Amino acid sequence: MTAACGISFVGANCASCVQSKCCQVTQTCAQDRACVNIITCVHGCNGVMSCEENCISNASKNAQSEVNAAASCWAQSCGSEGC
Secondary structure (H helix, E strand, C coil): CEEECCEEECCHHHHHHHHHHCHHHHHHHHCCHHHHHHHHHHHCCCCCHHHHHHHHHCCCHHHHHHHHHHHHHHHHHHHHHCC
8 A cells, every 4th residue: 555645545656646635635635534434445345346336435424525535536637547
């Protein structure tokens, strides 16, 4: 795991990209324990979509909004880097 903007990422290339392109939204999530808990939960799902959906739906609306904003940036700006 490689940290970027307060969140740990599996790949160093992804983390580097997040650091340069998505740091603000990532830090917003990192500063909210509920948002970090979503990410931790999703990491434990090993790609099982129903598990990931439960992680998100069980969180507060604010944390859901934060993680969605961060994940959207990761996918759009850093998807080619393995995010």
